Amino acid sequence: MDKNKQAIEAAIQKLDFKVNEMARALKTNRSMTVGVLIPNFENIFFTSIVSNIENGLLQEGYSTIVCDYKENPLLEAEKLNFLLDKMVDGIIMMPLTDSDELINEIISKDIPVILIDRMINNVNCDVVLVDNLNASYNAVEQLIIRGHKRIGIIVGPEDVYTAQERLKGYIRVHEDYGREVDPRLIKYGDYQMQSGYELFQELLQVDPLPTAIYVTNYEMTLGAVIAINETNLKIPEDLSVIGFDNLALARIVKPSLSIVVQPMQQIGEVAAQILLKRLKKDLSGFPAVVRLKTELLIRDSVRSIET
Amino acid sequence: MDKNKQAIEAAIQKLDFKVNEMARALKTNRSMTVGVLIPNFENIFFTSIVSNIENGLLQEGYSTIVCDYKENPLLEAEKLNFLLDKMVDGIIMMPLTDSDELINEIISKDIPVILIDRMINNVNCDVVLVDNLNASYNAVEQLIIRGHKRIGIIVGPEDVYTAQERLKGYIRVHEDYGREVDPRLIKYGDYQMQSGYELFQELLQVDPLPTAIYVTNYEMTLGAVIAINETNLKIPEDLSVIGFDNLALARIVKPSLSIVVQPMQQIGEVAAQILLKRLKKDLSGFPAVVRLKTELLIRDSVRSIET
DNA sequence: TTGTAGGCGTTATCAA
DNA sequence: TTGATAACGCCTACAA
Numbered sequence: 147m148d149k150n151k152q153a154i155e156a157a158i159q160k161l162d163f164k165v166n167e168m169a170r171a172l173k174t175n176r177s178m179t180v181g182v183l184i185p186n187f188e189n190i191f192f193t194s195i196v197s198n199i200e201n202g203l204l205q206e207g208y209s210t211i212v213c214d215y216k217e218n219p220l221l222e223a224e225k226l227n228f229l230l231d232k233m234v235d236g237i238i239m240m241p242l243t244d245s246d247e248l249i250n251e252i253i254s255k256d257i258p259v260i261l262i263d264r265m266i267n268n269v270n271c272d273v274v275l276v277d278n279l280n281a282s283y284n285a286v287e288q289l290i291i292r293g294h295k296r297i298g299i300i301v302g303p304e305d306v307y308t309a310q311e312r313l314k315g316y317i318r319v320h321e322d323y324g325r326e327v328d329p330r331l332i333k334y335g336d337y338q339m340q341s342g343y344e345l346f347q348e349l350l351q352v353d354p355l356p357t358a359i360y361v362t363n364y365e366m367t368l369g370a371v372i373a374i375n376e377t378n379l380k381i382p383e384d385l386s387v388i389g390f391d392n393l394a395l396a397r398i399v400k401p402s403l404s405i406v407v408q409p410m411q412q413i414g415e416v417a418a419q420i421l422l423k424r425l426k427k428d429l430s431g432f433p434a435v436v437r438l439k440t441e442l443l444i445r446d447s448v449r450s451i452e453t
Numbered sequence: 454m455d456k457n458k459q460a461i462e463a464a465i466q467k468l469d470f471k472v473n474e475m476a477r478a479l480k481t482n483r484s485m486t487v488g489v490l491i492p493n494f495e496n497i498f499f500t501s502i503v504s505n506i507e508n509g510l511l512q513e514g515y516s517t518i519v520c521d522y523k524e525n526p527l528l529e530a531e532k533l534n535f536l537l538d539k540m541v542d543g544i545i546m547m548p549l550t551d552s553d554e555l556i557n558e559i560i561s562k563d564i565p566v567i568l569i570d571r572m573i574n575n576v577n578c579d580v581v582l583v584d585n586l587n588a589s590y591n592a593v594e595q596l597i598i599r600g601h602k603r604i605g606i607i608v609g610p611e612d613v614y615t616a617q618e619r620l621k622g623y624i625r626v627h628e629d630y631g632r633e634v635d636p637r638l639i640k641y642g643d644y645q646m647q648s649g650y651e652l653f654q655e656l657l658q659v660d661p662l663p664t665a666i667y668v669t670n671y672e673m674t675l676g677a678v679i680a681i682n683e684t685n686l687k688i689p690e691d692l693s694v695i696g697f698d699n700l701a702l703a704r705i706v707k708p709s710l711s712i713v714v715q716p717m718q719q720i721g722e723v724a725a726q727i728l729l730k731r732l733k734k735d736l737s738g739f740p741a742v743v744r745l746k747t748e749l750l751i752r753d754s755v756r757s758i759e760t
Numbered sequence: 761t762t763g764t765a766g767g768c769g770t771t772a773t774c775a776a
Numbered sequence: 777t778t779g780a781t782a783a784c785g786c787c788t789a790c791a792a
Contacts, residue, residue, distance in 0.1 A: 167538040168479045169769035172784050179539075187500040187507075187519070197494045197523070209535050212494070212519045214504070228516050231474040232486075232539070339701065372704045394646065397679045399705060476785035479768050 171233050179209045180421065181229030183222070183239035187214045191364050191391050191410065192240065195262065198414025199238055206422050208235070219243045226252070236421045241266050244305070258424035260417050264307040265435075272424070272434040274417045278308050281406050281440035282315025282362065285388050288444055289358045290323050293451035294386060298331040298349040298356035300342055300366050309337075312362045331356055335366050342369025350377070357386065357451060362406075364391035371399050382449035389447075401446035409438050478540050486516045487728065488536030490529070490546035494521045498671050498698050498717065499547065502569065505721025506545055513729050515542070526550045533559070543728045548573050551612070565731035567724050571614040579731070579741040581724045585615050588713050588747035589622025589669065592695050595751060596665045597630050600758035601693060605638040605656040605663035607649055607673050616644070619669045638663055642673050649676025657684070664693065664758060669713075671698035678706050689756035696754075708753035716745050 171177040180203055184192040192214075200210045211232055215221035222242050226249075229237060236258045241249070246268040253259055253271055261273040289297050299316050302309030313332070320327045330352050335341030342361060346369065349359055361367045367389035379385050381401055388404045389395070396403040416436055423430070478484040487510050491499040499521075507517045518539055522528035529549050533556075536544060543565045548556070553575040560566055560578055568580040596604050606623050609616030620639070627634045637659050642648030649668060653676065656663055668674045674696035686692050688708055695711045696702070703710040723743055730737070 164534075164538075166479070166769050168475050168540055169784085170771075172473070172475045172479060172768095172786090173770045173772080175784085187494075187504045188497060190495060190497060193494040193500055197521070200494075200521075210520075211539075213517075214507075216504070227471075231471075232518075233475055368701055368705060372701075375704065375707050375709070394675055394679075395705070397682065398675060398702070400682050400707060402682070473785050476768085477787075479770090480785085480787050482768085 175233070176235055177233045178207060179211055179232060179234050180425075181226075181232070181234035181237045181239075182210055182212045183225055183229065183237065184212070184214050185217050185240055185242055189365065191408070194410040195414045195417075198411045199418045200414075202415050202418025203422065208422070208425075215242065217242060223248055230255075230257075236260070236425050238262060238417050238421055240264055258421060260421045260424075262413055262417050266307075270433055272420050272432065272436075274413055274420065274436045274438070276308075276408050276413070277437045277439055278311035279315040279318070281408075281442075282312040282360070283319045284315075284440075284442050285360055285404075285406050286316050286319045287323075288442065289360070289386060289388070289448065290319065290325065292386070292448065294358040295325070295451075296328065296331060296354060296356040296358075298333070298352070298359040300333050300335055300345045300349070300359065300361045300370065302335060302337045302363060302366075304334055306337070309334075309362070316360070328352075337363050337365055339365045339369040339372075342366025343373045344369070346370040346373040350379075358388070358448070359385060360388045362390055364389075364395070367391065367395065367403075367405075371395075371403070381447050386448040393443075396443065396445060399447075404445045404448045405443050407441040407443055409440065412438050482540070483542055484540045485514060486518055486539060486541050487732075488533075488539070488541035488544045488546075489517055489519045490532055490536065490544065491519070491521050492524050492547055492549055496672065498715070501717040502721045502724075505718045506725045507721075509722050509725025510729065515729070515732075522549065524549065530555055537562075537564075543567070543732050545569060545724050545728055547571055565728060567728045567731075569720055569724050573614075577740055579727050579739065579743075581720055581727065581743045581745070583615075583715050583720070584744045584746055585618035586622040586625070588715075588749075589619040589667070590626045591622075591747075591749050592667055592711075592713050593623050593626045594630075595749065596667070596693060596695065596755065597626065597632065599693070599755065601665040602632070602758075603635065603638060603661060603663040603665075605640070605659070605666040607640050607642055607652045607656070607666065607668045607677065609642060609644045609670060609673075611641055613644070616641075616669070623667070635659075644670050644672055646672045646676040646679075649673025650680045651676070653677040653680040657686075665695070665755070666692060667695045669697050671696075671702070674698065674702065674710075674712075678702075678710070688754050693755040700750075703750065703752060706754075711752045711755045712750050714748040714750055716747065719745050 182196055182199055186192060196212055203210055213225040215225050219242055238260045240263045241261055244266055246266055249259055249269050259271045263275055265273050286297060301313045317327055333345035333348055335345050349356055361370045381387055390406050391408055393407060396405045420434055489503055489506055493499060503519055510517055520532040522532050526549055545567045547570045548568055551573055553573055556566055556576050566578045570582055572580050593604060608620045624634055640652035640655055642652050656666055668677045688694055697713050698715055703712045727741055
């Protein structure tokens with residue numbers, strides 16, 4: 147009965163009837179919703195990735211619930227449970243805690259999880275990250291090639307995966323070029339602006355002074371730039387600087403800042419793509435470990451040293 | 454039977470039983486979840502407010518689903534419907550479209566809506582915003598007091614509430630001081646970085662040149678700073694500049710940038726607080742219109758002109 | 761106090 | 777093809 151169908155369609159329009167997605171999810175165990183969990187909303191690096199994830203998922207009809215955990219391990223678990231409460235079909239997250247327990251539990255419930263940015267041991271799932279080691283290697287190498295012998299590094303927390311990798315790159319390139327690493331030139335921060343600010347000043351207390359400083363994330367780069375502005379240092383004459391992550395920032399400071407650029411768009415797109423594959427029960431290549439390349443932009447904040 | 458109860462508790466622990474929040478929501482028509490909708494994730498001004506909203510709601514046991522609509526009116530409606538699908542108990546949003554239809558429909562379903570940042574006509578709901586008019590008034594007034602006669606403004610889209618208000622303040626302070634407004638010094642942008650960049654350059658083509666430029670949001674301020682870096686202009690000797698919104702930015706550029714600072718924390722907190730009130734069916738003072746004050750930070754990018 | 765049945769709005773199953 | 781019915785997991789009301 148076509149007539150019947152049409153009448154129903156008309157009625158749906160008139161009463162603007164909407165299916166109750168909760169009831170549907172309850173029945174089908176699928177919500178067509180994906181959970182995305184990041185450390186913090188107030189960080190353009192994270193939110194930019196989220197934006198790109200969303201684009202990929204939306205095209206396939208999946209909506210996204212975005213959560214942050216404010217760099218708080220307790221909140222991380224809480225938000226993860228919140229996403230489960232909402233019966234998300236899959237999760238893309240940047241983990242903070244190294245604990246594999248909860249994540250493995252989720253995976254065992256047949257909810258695919260994609261890790262981004264950071265890796266966790268003992269978790270069997272897809273992961274999309276950046277080649278942090280070589281990102282650092284290449285950045286510091288450019289400084290070495292330009293004749294710098296004392297290169298300071300402001301690195302993240304010792305127990306954070308990306309920080310470990312970025313430090314490894316710094317150390318390995320020193321080794322490869324037969325250079326000593328002066329431990330006093332390695333400063334551990336917490337990836338926040340304030341620590342970039344303070345550690346930069348600490349590096350200026352080291353004797354003999356570094357001729358170049360490499361800062362390994364966006365927030366700490368901000369802090370370092372602020373610290374620079376408060377000194378009388380001329381960049382790059384007195385000190386060469388390489389920062390991290392934010393393209394706009396590089397153009398805003400003067401002289402223009404050299405930076406390591408992470409492929410935020412690609413991270414988001416690839417993560418979304420893999421998750422969509424898993425949601426279609428396509429397990430080919432599982433567990434995928436995608437390691438994306440960074441780009442190094444050398445601008446005016448780096449100079450060569452005559453020897 | 455205390456023993457019984459304990460046994461049940463123990464069993465709950467052992468089987469790590471979890472209530473199905475979907476089923477509960479389906480039955481009770483309450484999800485203990487609030488929807489938050491912002492124009493864009495890639496904007497620290499928006500996401501910072503979100504973060505503060507979340508804090509307020511979490512304390513009262515409400516979780517948050519955060520969505521963005523990428524400045525796209527179609528997506529705005531879509532995401533709003535997504536939030537309704539998730540049976541959110543209330544919504545806090547920054548509207549883009551002026552259309553009152555959908556929002557009124559939501560309100561009529563007894564789901565409280567709090568508007569932030571922007572107002573909409575013909576919608577009867579609480580709203581938390583900033584005194585944009587006087588924010589501009591005060592900023593431009595400081596320039597006038599310092600002897601500036603030709604003050605350029607880079608303002609947002611003509612059809613956006615905040616842009617209208619910020620322009621009104623610019624015009625009113627000119628009137629109050631008996632100054633002509635040169636329409637060539639008013640440039641309409643789209644609140645994005647690129648337009649700040651381009652319009653800044655356009656202002657440098659106006660004859661006679663402005664001695665000061667006031668940029669009315671964060672993204673466009675970024676663009677303006679980049680444009681400055683590409684000229685030979687000395688700030689503030691050749692040109693005074695006042696920007697908008699981002700405190701860190703003000704410290705990063707050199708000379709330090711004068712800015713209008715919006716109370717992001719307060720916006721988020723107040724919006725959360727009002728929504729919580731409404732969720733408790735407390736309708737006192739409805740509809741509340743909270744107009745928060747901005748702060749003006751005069752730094753090194755502004756100078757006095759001798760007359 | 762404790763237990764049980766019915767219904768929230770879907771979808772899936774099975775019979776007609 | 778169509779239509780009736782059970783079940784998803786929870787809450788609530790009412791009965792025992």
